[in-house]
Amino acid sequence: MASLKIKNARVIQHDNELTQTDVVIRDGKITEMAPKLMVKTDRVIDAHGQLLMPGLIDVHVHFREPGFEYKETIATGSKAAARGGFTTVLAMPNLNPVPSTVEAFKQVQALNQANGVINVEQYAAISDGLTSETVDDMQALAQAGAIAFTNDGKGVQSAKTMRDAMAAAKEVNRPLVAHVEDESLVDGGVMNLGARSAELELPGMDPLGESAQLARDLVIAKATGVHYHVAHISTKESVELVRIAKQQGVDVTAEVSPHHLLLDENDIDGDNALFKMNPPLRTSEDRTAVVAGLLDGTLDMVATDHAPHAVEEKERSFVGAAFGITGIETSFQLLYTHLVRSGIATVEQLEQWMVKNPAQAFNLDAPTAVAVGQKADLALFDIDHAHTITADEFVSKGVNSPFIGATIYGQTSMTLMDGEIVYTAAPSVVNE
Template sequence: MTSILIKNAQSVGADDTLICQDILIIDDMITAVATNIKETVDRVIDANGALVTPGLVDVHVHFREPGFAYKETVATGSKAAARGGFTTVLAMPNLDPVPDNLENFQMIKANNDANSLVHLKQYAAISTALTTEEVSDIDALAKAGAVAFTNDGKGVQTAATMLMAMKAAAKVKRPLVAHVEDNSLINGGVMNLGEKSKELQLPGMDPLGESSQLARDLVLAKASGVHYHVAHLSTKSSVELVRLAKLQGVNVTAEVSPHHLLLDETYITADNAYFKMNPPLRTPADRTAVIAGLLDGTIDMVATDHAPHSTAEKEGSFIGAAFGITGIETSFQLLYTHLVKPGIATLTQLLDWMVVKPQQAFGLHGAQAVVAGQPADLALFDIRHAHKITADEFASKGVNTPFIGATIYGQTILTMVDGQIVYEA
């Protein structure tokens, strides 16, 4: 039996007030939360007034293994997750080999289980190789432990394929997660189509590529009864479509990434590929709409879309560079700094978006509050002192983020999974 006592932590109480409490952890469970706990334990940790929260949950990460270990591995990705305060993550299937059959899925899952510091759930592919019209054996993959199904990185181009996959996912009661992108409207674009793409003389991706395929999918989702989840929603039109679909009783949830909440295309002042991502940064009006959608519940949760790349893949122009930015080590910190500190959102709301809603939507069983009887998956954050993000501090192999140099509050001090410390500053 191992025991840890965390002293002088601040937890979020009613009305978003902070309450100073001690937390007693025995083995993998929180056994007591109270003021001034006196107990003989193996280790005492003085939190010095740091914020304690349930471990964060990220339903959208790219850990790149197998196939692209030069970008990230399960070991480095999960270490980065722990450093960000995350204790549960869901890994995308754009790997080599793709988890589109039982053999590939089982091999990938075994590697995840052997090498992850955090709870790591694996997506399986909607269709073979993420690009064909042949729907994967969704029943067999669900039985093998697939948390949900997605072709992330690729939109499903054919309505018949999508409908067939939705019906199969509904049957096994797993979410179907869509990267919504109609290839016929992308036209080799590398950023959002609009004034900024014209100014920089870069090919633009029509935002209709997102909203038009989303509209199709919402109609199919209503017909099939599937739990349909929209990945990295980014446009005002998409927010409006999801809002309307929810009013019509469609079983739809949606996520937004921190970069679409905090940045828009006006931040791109030069041809700098660190700002290249898919979906691309949109207009200020789109950014205002996704913030409003998150605040009013149209968008259910925040997911990082952590997408590490090698330095060589992000150097130079938008043209030729890889899409994507890292985010799992900075997302809570950036959102606390830019949404909670200025009073746009409350800490309770932020934890709802980063802990509670992801668990509810994906049927995950983890701590939703720091209370006795919950699993000891938790994180401590320093919300009082400023910290400057530097390129040399990341646990991830990827440093491809435009937020390097930003000043944030909420640096992770400690992360615990099943009562074991997996990160300590």
């Protein structure tokens, strides 16, 4: 394994200062860090003052394989993740076949290991087909390597099924991850129910569909003692429910997606399905609440809910188009631009939300700092120069993003796994 020096990088210090340093990597780990290190290595990368961070972690991605490779594959999804600066992702189980059995789970696990250019951990399903009321054999699936359990894309409609699932997940010491959605309150909706849906004459999804099921789950989580993780929180009521549950000692963590932090229903510019996602974009008050919840620690992390679709699946009316947007190539960049550069948050907080808290919550074997002894899973970001997002630059098969045309800072220059380059935007920074 070749040795490598990254010189003139800036790293985050605990006082939120960026300190310039050189970093030496040998045998896949960081072995030395100091300014102007005079050591010989096989390769040298001049970072030119760019930000060096531990590789980002995304606990919510859809890589679509097996079953839906026309939307995305593990190869394209993991390369897109590397382009976004991610080195570990957790892949959702809404696949075909759904990983509800050990056999199906091992099939997708093998694909992840064979085709992923980064570390792709795999969720198993709570129940067969994501809809069955009978809980899967979590003991066997955990032994096979399931990182956690979820029926993402479908809310668990039966309280008994959720209680049984939480008890089983607690028994095997794995998080139970919930897409909270009461289907009886969705009622064919395609965007948030309210004044904006009325203006656009589009059927609305009652936001109570999220918060009502979340309230149920939090009560059951408290009773079972499971680690309960809430996917893509989007309403002010949901934020408050998690806040209260944490005060009561419930073992709950929660994520929010970049689009719910940065957009609301007023940004929907007509019948444009690039803005169609589930949960939908909510009100400006909801957006303010999820930002506040992230800042005060009620919400623990950012997760992209990267959901690529074929072009023809989004070139339709809101009614009939697929739910979801692609996001793994733009999430750090958008958040750095709109939260850090604007002064709302610090880059240290961004590292907390996109590296440290996800690693801790899911007990991941991933580095959480740029430090001697840590694995060299790293990402280098250009935080000083503006870039405009274009549709033709995506590595993902999915180009279904409402952020195309946005100007951002923090483009990924390079991503490394175990000290090996898995993505680079600027080969010229490498000096042989």
